Amino acid sequence: MGLATYVINRVWNAVIVILVAVFVCSLVFNALMQINASIRINQAVQTTIQRLAAQGFQSMVSYIQYNAYAMRKWHIAINISGKTYSCAAIFTNPKLMKSLEAKGVDLEGVAKDCIEKFVRLQQMYQWGLNQPYIVRVFLYTWRTLTFNLGPPLYTYEQYGEVNSVFQLLLIAMARSVVLFTVAYAISMAIAIYLGLRMARNAGGPLDRAVSVVGMVSNSMPLYWVAMIMILVFSAELGIFPSRAYETPPQTVAQSPLALFEWWSWHLALPIITIVMLSIGPAAYVVRNMVVNVMREDFVVVARAKGLPERDVMYKHVLRAASPPIATNILLGILNTFFGAMISERVFQWPGMGFLYWLAISNGDIVVLMGLNYMFILLFVTLKLGLDILYCFLDPRIRVSRAG
């Protein structure tokens, strides 16, 4: 019962966080969209008027006559010497046109004004700018939450043929997840082994060395280390390719084994780099948690029973220490993930970090919005998952938090 309330409380919290975050993003996004759209609307208006003016007055008139219904509906009117005329009325009524011409009104200018007003309004509808700002914000929040962002503003050839932002994001996320999951899994396995050895003789040379390495590697930007690795292993030694993403040739694409070989050869350098930098901090976390657990009575009992040291460490200590280890390492990864993700640009691996850079340099705010939503979703759900997992694994926490 206690656990259920706790979980519901956390989930409810996470939902609020996502809603607020997307709403704030949407506030910014709509402001940006308005700037972007107004530039494009002006362009559209200019091109339409220039095209019609080049064809002559008659084509302008026929354009207005063709769109007379919509113009009436939107009440497009124009002011001529203090009197307001409906645009559609002027150009569909030959008598009125004649009388205005007799008065010396510049009908071509009037037609131009009418068309400009009409095209502008039409474009405003198309970009959704006819609604007030705040309504657009809510609308866009809803569209983002339901993954309905429409097509991206630009094309992204590294991501294949896509027809929606969501599809693009899925491809990007899949690639990022593949790279980082493999890398972090390897580094976690090594870190657990190292951490246990460090904890067994805490204060020893290995312990001190790895602690310092952990501190140092936390302050090195991953993309910088990535550049050095590329310089050494790909430019100088030529062992690994400098681009992590290359479409495999036909001969390779046919057999799964060759394909696996191809991708592991291409991804080796990014994975080695990420592992190199994430091992130190992770091993340090493992060591701290294991040292805490090793002080507990049950470890002494296990040793007193005469269990071999291996069994004590891996079966008793590690099992007890695993919840805080898992949560702490994952939290650490989440906190440094942004910097790690940027290294995709250096490795030329078209995942989410690479897409961030592409979207920013293209000025593609729709993709930027989608990426931000994806990240918020990823972060909040992961943190929620960790919270619940932690609570589930450790009965003491379960009781104290629920109570």
Add this chain to the structure above:
Amino acid sequence: MDLKEIRIRIEEFWFSFKHVRIGLVGLGLLLFLVAMAIYPWIALPKQTFYHWYDYPGWNLNPRLAPPAWVNLFTSKKYTPKEVLHPVKVEPMYVYMAHELHYSNPEALKSYFHGYVYVFKYYYHWDIPTKDIVVVIKGVNKSLDISIDIVRPPEPGVPNSSEYLENAIHGTYTPSPNGVVMVFFSGLNERQELLDKLKWKLIQEYDNVSLSMITTTTVNPITVLFSRAGHGMSFGETGPLKGVYTFIVKIQNKLPKPPKVELVITGSCYGVLGTDNYGRDIFVGILWGTHIALLMGVSYAAAVTLIGLIYGTVSGYFGGRVDAVMQRIVEILYSIPGFAFVILLVYMFRVLYGTVNIWIIILVYIIFGWPYMSMVVRSMAMQIKAQPYIEAARAVGASNARIAFLHVMPQIVPYAFAMMVMTIPSAVMIEAALNVLGLGNPYTPSWGRLLASAIDSGIITAWWWFIPPGLMIAITGITFIFLGNALETVLNPRLRSS
């Protein structure tokens, strides 16, 4: 608290601090960083900072040149930068009289105007200079300039001391401050020099088809400094070492000879080399230090101050106030801050054209303080339960007085240690945003240098991208070491909460 007490406290602090080894390492590194931050303000021209993007001095540097000390480790030596002064300056008529074997130069005075400058350049390197620049100072009208080049004699080659007459000539208008610069790598100059070399040297000695020799395939400066022979147009014959003569002729009526220098830009430069615009990377690193420290310290101070006040209020008052305040903190803490930083900084760029680093810091502060406030809150709750707080309340002290005069000062030392550890994160985020293309290209921050190296795509220019990243790493290590040491020295009791 009088002066003596403060001195005793500092002495006490120093006594325990000096036993923490990483603290001392951190302190040493900090002093080094501070010295690096102050040094450029004393020693470098300020224009290199305010006009980092377009400082005119960069024109006289080689582009994409490795540091000068690589010569110590390589067998092929790079040409260092040299500024040559004329060994001989004489009026044009004297020079012409000598050339024409004319005994009475005064008679030629009305036929030849201007001055002739002779430069001698002793070339004994392997990798030739990237550019040669003639700098003429103090001119106020357009000049007709022609440059002759004489290569050193070469044993075993007939006509070896090739005289390249009028290798470069043209009319040059001075810049507003009266300086004329003739770049040998300029579009026209390159073409002229190559044409000269083609007919004088390449045609005669190199077996290559002459249609292949264009400015896009062949660098004329490489040919100029290569031995005559097959393959000389691509520098395959090796360097021709010896004394080169450059004769610069100015053919205008001038009251007195202007000051002329010949700058051999070289192919290596300074302490840390140059980037693809000829900007000195060491200068950029030096200027970047004070930016990094200012950014880091102001970010950390702001985050700590906000977190301290917010956390104390939230933790001390408790109840409904705490619940509301914690909900806000929780929302801010669960959001990935950088996603918002990217979006907001991008918005600023759209609105104002460029991004100011202080806007990045300001936006980052919004998402940085919640963690600090959470830690402070838990401490405030602990301190609140202490008997002396109860005593203060019994005496009749107001809530605000207790919160800010009794609770908060207890937390300050630990908050200070945490503040020190937050300093590098501002530097990291600025660098990261630069790599994403959201930085300010006009400010020589470390992140900017690193990002411009990535943007250029020239991975082999190690002297360009390694130093800024290394400085970022050093900054991180410095403050993490210091923070850890401070944590052990100041108030270790509160840590376990």
